[in-house]
Amino acid sequence: MDWVPVILAFSVLGVIGLVFGVVLSLADKKLKVETDPRIGQVREVLGGANCGACGFAGCDAFAEAVVEGKARPNGCPAANAEAIGAILGISVEQGEKMVARVICQGHNGVATERYQYDGYKSCATAAGVAGGPKACRFACIGLGDCEKVCAFGAISMENGIAKIDENRCVACGNCVDKCPRNVIRITPADAKVIVLCRNSDSGRVARAACMKACIACQRCVKTCKYGAIAVENGFARIDPEKCTRCGECAKVCPCGCIVDYSVVTPREA
Amino acid sequence: MHHQHEGKLPTRNIPIRDFVSDTVCIPMGMHLGAPSKPCVNKGDLVKLGQVIGEPVGGLGLPVHASVSGEVVAVEERQLLGAAPGMCVVIRNDFADEWVEGIQGYGNVETVDPAVVIPAIKAAGICGMGGASFPTHVKLSIPEGKTCDTIILNGAECETFLTADFRLMLECPGKIVDGLRAVMRALNVKRGVIAIEDNKPEAIETMRKAASGREGVEIAIMRTKYPQGGEKQLIKAVTGREVPSGKLPIEVHTIVMNVGTAAAVADAVIDGRPLIDRITTVTGCVQRPANLRLRIGTIIGDVIGECGGFSEEPGKIVFGGGMTGLCVPDTDVPMTKANNGIVVYNVKDARSVDESPCIRCGRCVEACPIGLDPYRIKHYCDKGDLEAAKQHHVLDCILCGCCSYNCPARRWLTASFKNTKDAIALEARRKK
Structure with a gap:
């Protein structure tokens, strides 16, 4: 066997490789772009779901902006702001923990059904078919448009309405934008006592539509010692600033539409 | 595409007959454009052809009383759209007396x-x-x-x-x-x-x-x-x-x-306003018919006129089988554009669960516009409006041929409508 061509091929390729290697290593030294190593470190701490809650195009863009001082270090609701502060060498206060909450308790069997929906599984479509399958036009439709856009897997459909896992929710607000009924609200996580209804119809109509609808009876308003509850547009609303989370209103609500999360967990509600 | 199943036989040879019910509920938003503004009050007596809704905006149209009688309610009712619409409910006195001032121009060949x-x-x-x-x-x-x-x-x-x-x-x-x-x-x-x-x-x-x-x-x-x-x-x-x-x-x-x-x-x-229209009532009704109905006739009355349901109804559709809209109950009124009421029985009404796309390409063959429905559906499901737009979802005429032909029973047309609406909404938000 003639070994010469084999050795020749090896040595030619070897020399070419060596030359390119030297050129590339020189280019790497010469043309190096200085990047702040902190950008990578900050990026590591972020959620990585590119949810857009910070207002930037994605996690990479946010990390860069934070290091350059163009974004608030506590702008990412999914990340630990203190960890970002430690990387940057500054003290950062974690923003108030917010969560998305479904302002509706219209489960199957609780909310009156107007018709049986058997079409395309999309809340937007169902909402357009004669006002939706539930008699209440403010109710969660429960076909999961929000579940599809949640990048954190925090939303599931249970018994005809959306359930949000508060431990997973980072309040990015994508579900809020998607909901055709506007039934999801971003609320402070420690606002433990909330009115889970926003039906603005008259009490009679609201009650006919759902057993857990707010009928604007004002009992909660009268019970609250701190003036934290107001009935506007036909439903009650609790001001989380004034509310002391005493839970007295939840005890007197005749429709069970005020829920005290310090007594019941969101799962049971 | 599928004219062999067109379902026209039961009513094809039945002459048009009139039907007037004793109450009509006339929606103010029957046309594309802003709903008309009601200009009568509860208790008013109206005559046939009297204007009861005044046009609003550039696409506005007047609405006329389709029967004579007393206005018994001016209220919002849940119609086929997402939000309730204003309606004028009139109890018919069967006098059918025309309002004064109805004046025609005579022969169309000589009219100005x-x-x-x-x-x-x-x-x-x-x-x-x-x-x-x-x-x-x-x-x-x-x-x-x-x-x-x-x-x-x-x-x-x-x-x-x-x-x-x-x-x-x-x-x-x-x-x-x-x-x-x-x-x-x-x-x-x-x-x-x-x-x-x-x-x-x-x-x-x-x-x-x-x-x-x-x-x-x-x-x-x-x-x-x-x-x-x-x-x-x-x-x-x-x-x-x-x-x-x-x-x-x-x-x-x-x-x-x-x-x-x-x-x-x-x-x-004759100067006669639009107060009635011809509608086909077919499917699971005792006597399918072509009826000349006053605008605002409640469909429950129409089905009664056709002898009631012949089987347990599963779904009632306004319009035809391909592009019609489902109605929630029999209290919904007729509108100017409604050319049919089709009643399906429970078996025919049931939808089949969606299964994954098998890439057979039947939707592509069926599409009269020449779109790629299977591919657009992928983008619609992902929520990628830009990509859907690039694949011409806005040219979709929502005829339903792709969904009809899909062996996997995928909701093609419905998701395109959703996406078209979402694109329109986004354009409005940007303005």
């Missing part, structure tokens, strides 16, 4: 062309084939555009419906009069009445009625859904293709439904 379009607007006429676009707006040709052909759509390709077919058989003169009135108003020399070849009797009758009328011709179309789609019809009749995202006037054409033409004839000749 300038009065035609105002008469159409005053009569509250909108497209009666289903889209309910205000007719006077359609006939107002924008600056710089010209029209040389008016096509009357008598294709009635939609399944189950025979309302236009019966109208062509029974009132052919009115249809031709309406067409001539519009041709004279716009100074158009060519008017074509397009009819599918599964309606030979209608072709014969219309041909007789059109003979001797200036510029009116009959075009025979192949029976093929969606032959009656506006853009498909223009292509079939004139050979011109409407560019993507443009209106038919771009190719110098206007398309109107035959029912609209008949309403135009009434408005111009």
Whole structure:
């Protein structure tokens, strides 16, 4: 066997490789772009779901902006702001923990059904078919448009309405934008006592539509010692600033539409 | 595509008959555009043809009382749309006394062309084939555009419906009069009445009625859904293709439904406002029929008139089988654009669960526009509006052929409608 061509091929390729290697290593030294190593470190701490809650195009863009001082270090609701502060060498206060909450308790069997929906599984479509399958036009439709856009897997459909896992929710607000009924609200996580209804119809109509609808009876308003509850547009609303989370209103609500999360967990509600 | 299942047989040979119920509920938002503003109050006595809703905005149309009697309610009711709509409910006194001041212009061949379009607007006429676009707006040709052909759509390709077919058989003169009135108003020399070849009797009758009328011709179309789609019809009749995202006037054409033409004839000749329309009632009812119904007739009454349900109803649809809208209950009123009521039994109404796309390409073959439905559906499911737009989801006419043909029973048309709505919403938000 003639070994010469084999050795020749090896040595030619070897020399070419060596030359390119030297050129590339020189280019790497010469043309190096200085990047702040902190950008990578900050990026590591972020959620990585590119949810857009910070207002930037994605996690990479946010990390860069934070290091350059163009974004608030506590702008990412999914990340630990203190960890970002430690990387940057500054003290950062974690923003108030917010969560998305479904302002509706219209489960199957609780909310009156107007018709049986058997079409395309999309809340937007169902909402357009004669006002939706539930008699209440403010109710969660429960076909999961929000579940599809949640990048954190925090939303599931249970018994005809959306359930949000508060431990997973980072309040990015994508579900809020998607909901055709506007039934999801971003609320402070420690606002433990909330009115889970926003039906603005008259009490009679609201009650006919759902057993857990707010009928604007004002009992909660009268019970609250701190003036934290107001009935506007036909439903009650609790001001989380004034509310002391005493839970007295939840005890007197005749429709069970005020829920005290310090007594019941969101799962049971 | 599937004319063998068109379902027109039960009502095809049944003559139109009148039905007037004792209460009507007239919605204010029957046309495309802002709903009209009610101008009567509870307790008022109204006469036939009296204006009860005043037009609002550029696409506004007046609404007229379709019966005489007492207004018993002016209230919001849940109709077919997402939000409740304002309605005027009138209890019929069966006097059928016309309001004073109804004045026509007589023969369409001698009428002053300038009065035609105002008469159409005053009569509250909108497209009666289903889209309910205000007719006077359609006939107002924008600056710089010209029209040389008016096509009357008598294709009635939609399944189950025979309302236009019966109208062509029974009132052919009115249809031709309406067409001539519009041709004279716009100074158009060519008017074509397009009819599918599964309606030979209608072709014969219309041909007789059109003979001797200036510029009116009959075009025979192949029976093929969606032959009656506006853009498909223009292509079939004139050979011109409407560019993507443009209106038919771009190719110098206007398309109107035959029912609209008949309403135009009434408005111009007698000054009669649009108070009734012909509707096919078919499916699981005891006696399927073609009825001339007053606008606002409650469909429960209509089904009663047809002998009630023949089987347990699973779904009631306004319009035809391919593009119709489901109704939630039998309290919903008739609108100007509603050409059919189809009742399905429980078995036929049931949807089959969606399964994954098997890439058979039948939707691509079926699409009359030439889109790739399977691919657009992928982007719609992902929520990628930009990509869906790039694949021309906005050109989809929502005919339903792809969904009908899909062996995996995927919700193609429904998701395209969703995406089109989402794109429109986003455009509105950006403004």
